[in-house]
Amino acid sequence: MSTAIQNETEASKMLLESSNKEIERRNMRVYNRARAMNKLAHLFLDRLKKIIIPEQISYETLNKFAQDNQKIFMVADIDIKNWFPRISPFFIMDRRRFLTVHEKAKITLTELNDFLTKEYIKTKTVEETFQLLDGLQTLQNHLSEVETQLESLKNERTPLEKDIAELERKVLDLESKGPIDKLKLVETEIESLSSEVKHYLRHLQKPFIKIQALSIQGGGSGLTPDELNMLNKYLETPFEAISTEKEGYPVLKEILEKLMRLLVEDKLKLKAEKARKAEQTAEDVLKGNLLLNLQARCREMAMRKQQLLESAKLDEIKHDISVLQDQIDQLKARKASIESHETTKKHEQVGLRERLSNQKHVIEKNVFTFLGKKIQIR
Numbered sequence: 001m002s003t004a005i006q007n008e009t010e011a012s013k014m015l016l017e018s019s020n021k022e023i024e025r026r027n028m029r030v031y032n033r034a035r036a037m038n039k040l041a042h043l044f045l046d047r048l049k050k051i052i053i054p055e056q057i058s059y060e061t062l063n064k065f066a067q068d069n070q071k072i073f074m075v076a077d078i079d080i081k082n083w084f085p086r087i088s089p090f091f092i093m094d095r096r097r098f099l100t101v102h103e104k105a106k107i108t109l110t111e112l113n114d115f116l117t118k119e120y121i122k123t124k125t126v127e128e129t130f131q132l133l134d135g136l137q138t139l140q141n142h143l144s145e146v147e148t149q150l151e152s153l154k155n156e157r158t159p160l161e162k163d164i165a166e167l168e169r170k171v172l173d174l175e176s177k178g179p180i181d182k183l184k185l186v187e188t189e190i191e192s193l194s195s196e197v198k199h200y201l202r203h204l205q206k207p208f209i210k211i212q213a214l215s216i217q218g219g220g221s222g223l224t225p226d227e228l229n230m231l232n233k234y235l236e237t238p239f240e241a242i243s244t245e246k247e248g249y250p251v252l253k254e255i256l257e258k259l260m261r262l263l264v265e266d267k268l269k270l271k272a273e274k275a276r277k278a279e280q281t282a283e284d285v286l287k288g289n290l291l292l293n294l295q296a297r298c299r300e301m302a303m304r305k306q307q308l309l310e311s312a313k314l315d316e317i318k319h320d321i322s323v324l325q326d327q328i329d330q331l332k333a334r335k336a337s338i339e340s341h342e343t344t345k346k347h348e349q350v351g352l353r354e355r356l357s358n359q360k361h362v363i364e365k366n367v368f369t370f371l372g373k374k375i376q377i378r
Contacts, residue, residue, distance in 0.1 A: 001065070001066075001069065001108050001109065001112050002053050003108075004104060004105035004108040004109070005048060005051055005053075005069070005105065007101045007104070007105065008044070008048060008101055008102060008105045009045065009048050010101075011097060011098040011101040011102065012041050012044035012045045012048065012098070013041070013045065014094060014097065014098065015037055015038075015040070015041040015044070015091070015094055015095075015098055016038060016041035016042065016045070018037070018091055018094045019034045019035070019037040019038035019041060019091070020034075020038060022034035022090075022091075023035060023038060030090050033086070033087045033090045033091070034090075034091075036083060036086060036087055037083075037087050037091055037094075040079060040083050040087075043079060044076060044079075047072045047075065047076070048072065050068075050072070051065075051068055051069060051072065052065070052068070053065065058123070058127055059116075059120060059121070059123050059124035059127055060124075060127070062112075062116060062120065063116055066109065066112050066113055066116055069109050069112075070109065070113070073102075073105065073106055073109060076102065080099070080102070122369075122370050125366050125369055125370050126366075126370060128366065129362075129363055129366040129367065132359050132362060132363050132366075133363065135359060136356065136359050136360065136363070136377075139352055139355055139356050139359065140356065142352060143349065143352040143353065143356065146345055146348050146349050146352060147349065149345055150342065150345050150346065150349065153338055153341055153342045153345065154342070156338055157335060157338045157339065157342070160331050160334055160335045160338070161335065163331055164328055164331045164332060164335065167324050167327055167328045167331070168328060170324055171321055171324050171325065171328070174317050174320055174321050174324075175321065182308055183305065183308045183309070186301055186304050186305045186308060187305070189301050190239055190298075190301050190302075190305065193239055193294070193297060193298050193301060194237075194238060194239035196294055197238040197239055197241075197242055197291075197294065197298070198238050200281075200290065200291060200294065201234065201238060201281070203274070203277040203278050203280070203281045204256075204259070204278055204281055204282065205235070206270065206274055206278070207259055207262075207263070207268055207270060207274075207275075207278045208231055208234060208235055208255075208259075209235065210268040210269070210270065211223065211231065211255070211258075211259060211262065211268070212228070212231060212232065212235065214262075214267070214268075215228050215231075221258065221262065222258045222261070222262075223255065223258060226251065227251055227254055227255055227258075230245070230251045230252065230255065231255055234252065234255075239298055239302075240302075242291065242294070242295050242298050243295070243298040243299045243301070243302040244302075245295070247295070247296075247299075248289070248292065248295075249285075249291060249295055252285070252291075253285070253286055256282040256285055256286055257286065259278070259282055260279065260282055260283075260286075263275055263278065263279055360377040363375075363377060364376060364377060
């Protein structure tokens with residue numbers, strides 16, 4: 001093909017020389033045709049100069065070489081078809097000699113293309129396989145690095161998990177001893193007592209809300225500010241309300257007496273059944289001292305909780321727990337950072353293994369294609 005291009009170049013120079021001679025003679029019959037052929041020869045030469053013959057032969061370089069030639073010869077064919085008839089009938093011998101060389105070059109190009117598509121295509125597979133082998137080694141090295149990093153992260157995370165577990169055990173020990181444990185028991189009992197108070201006063205919930213609304217809107221509930229505050233406590237924190245009242249819960253009784261009056265006057269607009277239940281509960285509290293025992297238990301638990309909260313030992317334990325919890329939080333933050341890094345590396349590991357598997361499969365397939373041998377890359 002290189003020789004064919006050289007012959008095409010020489011033939012183009014021949015057209016250029018012949019046209020130059022006729023131009024110099026100033027023969028008006030030939031002059032315009034000579035100038036046209038001169039211009040055409042320059043075009044052929046300029047295009048041929050752009051063809052780069054590859055020094056290193058591979059499928060890629062040879063294929064590009066063939067494609068570049070194909071483009072130039074296609075354009076040359078168009079120019080020949082358009083311009084040679086215009087140059088006629090002059091330069092008959094020169095044009096025939098050029099066409100002979102040109103057709104031979106095209107035949108050579110056809111042979112080159114046939115060689116590329118039918119025989120040398122196997123070389124492409126071989127070249128790609130060698131590239132894949134180089135890439136395979138790179139991927140394997142990268143995978144080894146990622147796996148080493150994962151092992152390092154695991155070695156960094158494991159002691160942290162042990163330290164966190166040990167610190168959490170110390171916190172549990174502190175919480176299960178002395179005032180902390182007693183405080184938890186008291187708070188559990190307080191929750192139970194609070195539920196009891198709510199249960200005893202459940203039929204008064206709706207009436208209390210009605211009275212509260214009347215007081216806020218100035219509708220004549222008759223409650224003093226202190227009574228309204230206590231009513232709010234019975235609605236929101238019944239345990240605190242009854243445990244902070246004086247013995248016999250006088251404020252609650254005052255509220256209930258005014259509630260009874262409002263029920264009689266029907267100012268609360270309650271349904272008959274709800275009004276009946278509310279009135280019954282109010283009478284039980286006012287006349288039967290229904291809540292005396294429950295109040296005593298609530299006041300005792302409230303006092304025990306306050307004593308525990310004021311204990312110096314409790315403050316010391318709380319401080320120790322706070323210090324331990326800070327250490328736990330710091331270790332957990334470091335652990336979370338390591339785990340996030342681990343997750344990223346695991347995803348990278350999975351991706352690399354998948355790419356390795358795919359490339360191995362392609363290499364095994366290629367080897368079978370050009371050698372007819374089955375191999376397995378491990």
